[in-house]
Amino acid sequence: MPIYDPAHPGEILGEDILKELNMSITATAEKLGISRKTLSSIVNGYAPITAETAIKLENVFGKPNAEHWLRMQMTYDLLHARQKLAA
Template sequence: MSIPNTTKSKRRPTHPGEMLREDFLPDYGLTVSGLAEAVGVSRQSINEVLRERRSVSPEMALRLGRLFGNSPEFWLNAQRAVDLWDASEAIKKDMARIKPLNAA
């Protein structure tokens, strides 16, 4: 049984690109070009993720998980948290109008 998280965070979750930029690249001594080469994608693709202008796709999550020895779910869950936060902020007024239903 899971317990739903009903409290909303007051700040936007950390984008996976920021994690890569601030934690992973320095810790592994990687450059943008080095990371792009290591995972087999273009430098532009990596740069857009690092600048938080591109989401981490399932394919990219598989590549990053393999490279860094963590799971693709780690990367996808981080991206999902950001996506849900952004969507929630975008439709905040509409969400306030929606009244939850109770089972009969």
């Protein structure tokens, strides 16, 4: 089993993009057309980045693209599923 534990893509969104651009959860949620609660859940690692959200992120921020967000989410989900099944 891999030793590394990838960050939830929402954490990357919050730490690497929103902080860098000095954007609030509320303002970003408005730009994305999603609720503040939904974006907060994603950024705090409680909700996944869905395909629809990935496309919205791509449209608002450009890079990384939707496929990149979904690959990060898949990697995160697979590792946690493997850990759960191994327990």
